Amino acid sequence: MRSKLPTYLQALSKEERETLLAEVLAYTAEITRTPAEARLLAMETFEAVATTRPYDPDGKMTLPQYMMWVAKSLRSNERQAAATRKKHEREATRDAVALSGRSAPSPEEQLLEAAAARAREARTARIMDKLRAKLAGWPLELRLLALKLDDGAPQKAREQAALLGVHVEDVYRAAERIRRYLEGILAEEEEAAQ
Amino acid sequence: MTKKTPEDLLDALEEQRLDDAMDRVLAKTHAERLASLREKNVDFEAAKAELDGWLEESKKPAPVIPLAPRRSGSLRVVALYAAAAAAALALLGGGAAVAVHYLSSPEEKPRSLPAAPPPAARELRRDAFARCNEHQWGACLYGLDQAKELDPEGDADPRVQEVRRQAEAGMQKR
Numbered sequence: 001m002r003s004k005l006p007t008y009l010q011a012l013s014k015e016e017r018e019t020l021l022a023e024v025l026a027y028t029a030e031i032t033r034t035p036a037e038a039r040l041l042a043m044e045t046f047e048a049v050a051t052t053r054p055y056d057p058d059g060k061m062t063l064p065q066y067m068m069w070v071a072k073s074l075r076s077n078e079r080q081a082a083a084t085r086k087k088h089e090r091e092a093t094r095d096a097v098a099l100s101g102r103s104a105p106s107p108e109e110q111l112l113e114a115a116a117a118r119a120r121e122a123r124t125a126r127i128m129d130k131l132r133a134k135l136a137g138w139p140l141e142l143r144l145l146a147l148k149l150d151d152g153a154p155q156k157a158r159e160q161a162a163l164l165g166v167h168v169e170d171v172y173r174a175a176e177r178i179r180r181y182l183e184g185i186l187a188e189e190e191e192a193a194q
Numbered sequence: 195m196t197k198k199t200p201e202d203l204l205d206a207l208e209e210q211r212l213d214d215a216m217d218r219v220l221a222k223t224h225a226e227r228l229a230s231l232r233e234k235n236v237d238f239e240a241a242k243a244e245l246d247g248w249l250e251e252s253k254k255p256a257p258v259i260p261l262a263p264r265r266s267g268s269l270r271v272v273a274l275y276a277a278a279a280a281a282a283l284a285l286l287g288g289g290a291a292v293a294v295h296y297l298s299s300p301e302e303k304p305r306s307l308p309a310a311p312p313p314a315a316r317e318l319r320r321d322a323f324a325r326c327n328e329h330q331w332g333a334c335l336y337g338l339d340q341a342k343e344l345d346p347e348g349d350a351d352p353r354v355q356e357v358r359r360q361a362e363a364g365m366q367k368r
Contacts, residue, residue, distance in 0.1 A: 009249070009252075017245070017246075018242060021241060021242060021245050022224055022227045022228055022231070022238065023219060025231060025236060025241055026219045026222065027215060029236045030215035030230075031211070033327055034357070035235050035237065036356040036357055037323055037353075037357075038236050039236065039237075039240070039244070040353050042241060043248065046248065072212045075212065076212070078320065078324055081321075081324070082324050121197070124198075124199050148203060148206055148207065148210075149198055155210065157213070157214050157217070158217075168217075171214075172214045175207055175210050175211065179204065179208065182203060186204065
């Protein structure tokens with residue numbers, strides 16, 4: 001009779017297992033908000049690697065790297081699902097209006113849609129201005145923001161650090177500050193819109 | 195330079211955060227990782243016990259589920275003769291009902307598979323956790339309650355209880 005557990009997990013010694021768990025859990029604790037979520041995601045990662053996302057020992061990644069990559073992927077899927085749900089809720093409201101009778105939009109509706117597009121552009125500009133204003137005292141953050149907004153610029157922290165002439169840890173901190181400030185501004189915008 | 199929306203930028207920053215965290219964790223020693231878990235109030239020992247339990251469970255061989263009931267040798271011969279007789283009757287035109295009755299006899303039905311844990315409960319909990327993260331406390335509690343209906347035992351999990359407490363506290367603050 002064959003065990004359900006793949007060899008690369010079954011063959012781990014107690015110490016190796018503990019080390020692997022600490023690696024995965026330290027990662028999930030970094031990318032989630034609560035200890036409960038961190039543990040849940042770590043366990044889901046082990047389950048996924050044992051079943052639906054098997055590890056290839058001959059591949060490029062080590063087992064800990066691969067498991068973190070799986071955890072990241074599970075986390076991203078969760079975020080995308082939440083974003084998709086919000087988008088669908090918005091679209092459902094819009095569809096309800098669009099399905100009110102006619103198939104082609106009337107000139108008035110076209111004007112309204114154009115106005116909405118302009119409003120979206122204005123909102124983007126306003127939020128970016130607010131973000132730059134908040135980051136005024138942080139020159140590295142402003143330079144990093146410019147890189148993040150440039151599709152042609154490197155997006156890996158190490159490459160950005162080399163380009164900006166700083167240590168990679170500084171880039172981590174700067175990116176985190178930009179993210180925090182932007183989240184705050186978006187929350188304010190959402191509150192103001194309600 | 196393209197016009198990224200604030201949400202695009204946030205997604206890119208989040209993606210980078212996940213990658214950066216990976217580099218940071220990989221660069222740490224085992225002791226440093228344990229220290230960072232303590233700082234974040236993550237109970238490593240409890241997680242270890244949980245993982246050990248799961249591994250033990252997973253190491254057990256998969257159960258063999260018989261597709262048909264076992265019968266003793268003599269019963270099997272009797273059943274074979276009975277089936278042949280029923281088929282012959284059916285062929286003769288008058289025994290179809292007998293054959294159908296025999297084949298659909300409750301004793302001969304394959305055993306049903308053991309009840310699997312409800313797969314929807316985990317999905318509901320995952321969704322509820324996501325809602326909690328978005329501070330949608332009502333939706334979070336609703337999801338946890340739905341999951342509890344499907345899987346009452348799972349609700350006792352300390353992680354679920356913690357999220358439930360957060361959601362209830364969030365509701366009270368409103």
